[in-house]
Amino acid sequence: MKKKKSKGNTKKQKSLEERMAQELRTVWRRYSPERKKALASRKVRGVAGGFLCQWCNALAIKPNVDVDHIVRVGTRPGSRNAISGETDWNGWIERLTVGASGLQVLCKCCHKYKTKEESK
Ligand SMILES: [Zn+2]
DSSP: OOHHHHHHHHHHOOOOOOHHHHHHHHHHHHHHHHHHHHHHHTOOOOOOTTEEEETOOOOOTSSSSEEEESSOOOOOOSSTTTGGGOOHHHEEEEHHHOOOGGGEEEEEEHHHHHHHTTTT
């Protein structure tokens, strides 16, 4: 009986962690001054929403622009593809909130490619 109960709790906790990771990423995207700094450094003057991709150097126009963490953040602690079995949030949050020098502005295409390579 006890086993059944704890199984149910684990399931609930997992989805809570998923949501926490998602919300933290959203807050980072909206409010991180470091993210804004990284974007500003790649802004193309005179082109609305235009940025230079740091990989292919092509002009990317929003929303085709992503800010990438050079060091992979990982889905979330405890997830299947978390970084080397990481289960605690401190390292994850630290990587998420890295300084502007730990970020790069990429076009969607390059970012997609990088993310795919990292999850291999
Ligand atoms: Zn690119």
